Amino acid sequence: MSILEKNDLVIIMKKSYMLDGLDCANCAAKMEKAINNLEEVKTATVNFMTAKLTIEADGDYDDLISKVEKVIRKIEPDVKIRKA
Amino acid sequence: MREALIIKNRLPLIIVSAVIFAAAILIHSSIAWLGLVLFIASYLIAGGNVLYKAVRNILHGKVFDENFLMTIATIGALCIGKYTEAVAVMLFYQVGELFQSYAVAKSRKSISELMDIRPDHANVKRGENIITVDPSEVEIGETIIIKVGEKVPLDGEVIDGTSSIDTSALTGESVPREVSAGNEVLSGCINLNGVLTVKVIKGFEESTVSKILDLVENASSKKSKSENFITKFARVYTPIVVVIALALAVVPTLILPDAVFADWLYRALTFLVVSCPCALVISIPLSFFGGLGGASRRGILIKGSNYLEALAKTEIMVFDKTGTLTEGVFNVQKIHSVSITEDELLELATYAENFSTHPISMSLKRCYEKDIDSSQVENVKEIAGHGITADVKGRAVAVGNSKLMDELGVSHLSDEILGTTLHVAVDGEYAGYIIISDRLKSDATEAVTKLKSKHVKKIAMLTGDSEFVGTRIARQLSIDEVYAELLPADKVEKVEELMKQKSAKGVLTFVGDGINDAPVLARADIGVAMGGMGSDAAIEAADVVIMTDEPSKLVDAITISKRTLKIVYQNIAFALTVKLAVLILAALGVANMWEAIFADVGVTIIAILNSFRALWVGNSVNSELSSAVPSPESMEVG
Numbered sequence: 056m057s058i059l060e061k062n063d064l065v066i067i068m069k070k071s072y073m074l075d076g077l078d079c080a081n082c083a084a085k086m087e088k089a090i091n092n093l094e095e096v097k098t099a100t101v102n103f104m105t106a107k108l109t110i111e112a113d114g115d116y117d118d119l120i121s122k123v124e125k126v127i128r129k130i131e132p133d134v135k136i137r138k139a
Numbered sequence: 140m141r142e143a144l145i146i147k148n149r150l151p152l153i154i155v156s157a158v159i160f161a162a163a164i165l166i167h168s169s170i171a172w173l174g175l176v177l178f179i180a181s182y183l184i185a186g187g188n189v190l191y192k193a194v195r196n197i198l199h200g201k202v203f204d205e206n207f208l209m210t211i212a213t214i215g216a217l218c219i220g221k222y223t224e225a226v227a228v229m230l231f232y233q234v235g236e237l238f239q240s241y242a243v244a245k246s247r248k249s250i251s252e253l254m255d256i257r258p259d260h261a262n263v264k265r266g267e268n269i270i271t272v273d274p275s276e277v278e279i280g281e282t283i284i285i286k287v288g289e290k291v292p293l294d295g296e297v298i299d300g301t302s303s304i305d306t307s308a309l310t311g312e313s314v315p316r317e318v319s320a321g322n323e324v325l326s327g328c329i330n331l332n333g334v335l336t337v338k339v340i341k342g343f344e345e346s347t348v349s350k351i352l353d354l355v356e357n358a359s360s361k362k363s364k365s366e367n368f369i370t371k372f373a374r375v376y377t378p379i380v381v382v383i384a385l386a387l388a389v390v391p392t393l394i395l396p397d398a399v400f401a402d403w404l405y406r407a408l409t410f411l412v413v414s415c416p417c418a419l420v421i422s423i424p425l426s427f428f429g430g431l432g433g434a435s436r437r438g439i440l441i442k443g444s445n446y447l448e449a450l451a452k453t454e455i456m457v458f459d460k461t462g463t464l465t466e467g468v469f470n471v472q473k474i475h476s477v478s479i480t481e482d483e484l485l486e487l488a489t490y491a492e493n494f495s496t497h498p499i500s501m502s503l504k505r506c507y508e509k510d511i512d513s514s515q516v517e518n519v520k521e522i523a524g525h526g527i528t529a530d531v532k533g534r535a536v537a538v539g540n541s542k543l544m545d546e547l548g549v550s551h552l553s554d555e556i557l558g559t560t561l562h563v564a565v566d567g568e569y570a571g572y573i574i575i576s577d578r579l580k581s582d583a584t585e586a587v588t589k590l591k592s593k594h595v596k597k598i599a600m601l602t603g604d605s606e607f608v609g610t611r612i613a614r615q616l617s618i619d620e621v622y623a624e625l626l627p628a629d630k631v632e633k634v635e636e637l638m639k640q641k642s643a644k645g646v647l648t649f650v651g652d653g654i655n656d657a658p659v660l661a662r663a664d665i666g667v668a669m670g671g672m673g674s675d676a677a678i679e680a681a682d683v684v685i686m687t688d689e690p691s692k693l694v695d696a697i698t699i700s701k702r703t704l705k706i707v708y709q710n711i712a713f714a715l716t717v718k719l720a721v722l723i724l725a726a727l728g729v730a731n732m733w734e735a736i737f738a739d740v741g742v743t744i745i746a747i748l749n750s751f752r753a754l755w756v757g758n759s760v761n762s763e764l765s766s767a768v769p770s771p772e773s774m775e776v777g
Binding site: 079 | 428
């Protein structure tokens with residue numbers, strides 16, 4: 056977890072998660088697109104090779120993560136998200 | 140490891156299914172009903188989980204799901220009596236999936252092997268006892284003991300013992316380095332043959348090993364253009380193929396009077412078999428991942444696939460001089476005083492520079508040798524690009540270049556000498572100068588020559604040094620352009636100017652040692668920080684970090700980039716051509732489901748095998764560079 060400070064005004068949080076069981080590159084791309092479509096998310100990347108999801112967002116992560124989980128479950132129910 | 144589990148579970152199913160499938164083919168012609176039962180049995184054994192996923196995913200409303208499309212294709216084939224094809228599609232699809240899992244697991248493992256540099260314990264001396272703790276629990280200033288064969292857990296300075304250490308995990312350099320008291324050792328190296336007592340100088344989080352791991356783990360999150368292109372392509376490819384398949388099944392039978400529905404349905408089903416863009420989607424990140432891994436093994440840490448991709452397009456390469464092309468180790472060559480004694484001149488200059496971390500200050504201290512009483516230095520002011528003013532022992536001392544003297548209105552001798560001239564003024568009077576010079580790195584000339592052979596059109600050098608020194612060095616290295624007497628801020632401006640000269644697709648790569656040039660590193664298309672973990676700001680700002688001091692590593696980096704790109708383009712071209720050809724032939728009724736299986740599974744396997752070559756690029760570079768050393772462990776695949 057790191058904090059990127061921009062102009063001392065907006066603080067954007069960046070968090071990483073592991074996606075256990077991610078073994079389909081196409082699904083990874085689909086997840087990335089779907090997570091980016093979530094309103095709270097500024098940018099999200101799913102790195103297929105390291106099975107890592109990085110989300111930049113402002114606001115409440117706990118709330119966001121349950122939404123992200125839902126998105127992931129819809130695309131690939133076998134993938135489990137956990138804190139990196 | 141989950142992937143290993145999948146392979147373990149799926150492989151027996153595939154084998155059983157294949158055996159039953161073979162039996163079915165043999166029996167089918169004599170006992171039709173038994174053959175059919177065996178076909179269906181092998182189909183269900185091979186494709187059970189695909190059918191399950193298809194049902195589950197279609198309930199989520201995912202029409203273009205590959206499992207669903209495969210299910211439609213195979214069930215359709217079964218319905219029109221193409222049993223052999225139906226089972227073969229499912230069986231080979233599973234073989235392809237298995238191979239993908241295997242390939243991904245293998246690649247991921249290669250990165251976790253790289254992570255093997257993480258030290259798991261430290262032997263710390265507390266009181267009379269030596270206790271073994273986690274490296275993160277050791278504090279700066281504590282003493283640790285490193286036994287033979289152990290990893291150096293934290294960065295530190297050797298206080299006792301001699302040994303050789305293997306730095307290959309950090310630098311890719313396989314020749315061990317000899318260390319003894321006074322030398323610095325970096326975490327992640329392996330102690331080979333003597334017990335070392337080391338004073339810790341950096342906490343675990345700040346230690347080299349943590350920084351490298353962080354960099355490697357977070358690499359490739361930034362995606363290459365090729366990867367983004369393929370992701371976008373995949374998004375439209377499947378729907379288009381499916382729509383055409385649907386049209387093929389329906390339209391001809393409605394329009395053509397003698398069209399046989401089963402025949403066109405077969406063509407449509409063949410389309411569905413080719414509808415998965417898997418080969419492309421998986422082989423591209425796999426290739427880049429391999430290239431990034433190959434580069435790290437050679438001590439070149441690249442922060443993302445996009446940078447690996449862009450390196451090959453370097454048109455203009457800009458080098459910072461000091462510490463990048465030259466060793467950055469200055470030595471006092473000459474002391475010339477005009478008013479005070481030489482010793483006094485050196486003493487005043489050294490005291491004034493006491494708080495500076497600049498290499499020049501280090502060289503003065505080395506020459507002065509005596510201890511410095513820092514309480515006698517006051518009012519230190521560092522003027523970037525000019526020098527330092529300070530009150531030393533009650534006297535106003537100014538140490539710096541000719542610009543500083545001009546600014547202070549002190550007349551001084553001219554400095555037309557190869558090296559850096561430090562002018563010293565005491566109480567507003569010129570006192571003399573000290574000449575400090577630097578040396579070119581041994582591979583600097585080779586690096587510049589080879590970069591030119593790699594189609595880097597222009598090589599430029601930036602330096603804060605005098606025009607005279609700059610031009611001399613540039614001529615020696617056959618560098619195309621040199622910009623001298625620059626302040627740190629000027630460097631950004633120069634790089635911006637140079638960026639206007641490149642073509643639209645070209646890339647400007649800036650290489651610096653990270654001291655004072657973080658803004659330039661950030662501004663260039665690709666910023667390369669050299670000389671390892673020197674400055675934190677540089678590692679943060681740089682896109683590529685070269686662990687060793689060799690500028691020739693840039694040649695390696697470009698070579699690896701070009702080879703990786705070549706593999707990526709081969710895969711894209713190959714997969715697209717085969718798929719397109721099979722689609723057209725299938726639409727015309729020439730290609731059957733067997734060709735479609737090849738276009739799907741065969742192409743995936745070939746593309747993955749090809750992408751594995753990217754894992755080896757780091758090693759194959761060796762054969763090209765005479766100065767390079769073989770990497771200690773080569774990747775083994777298959």
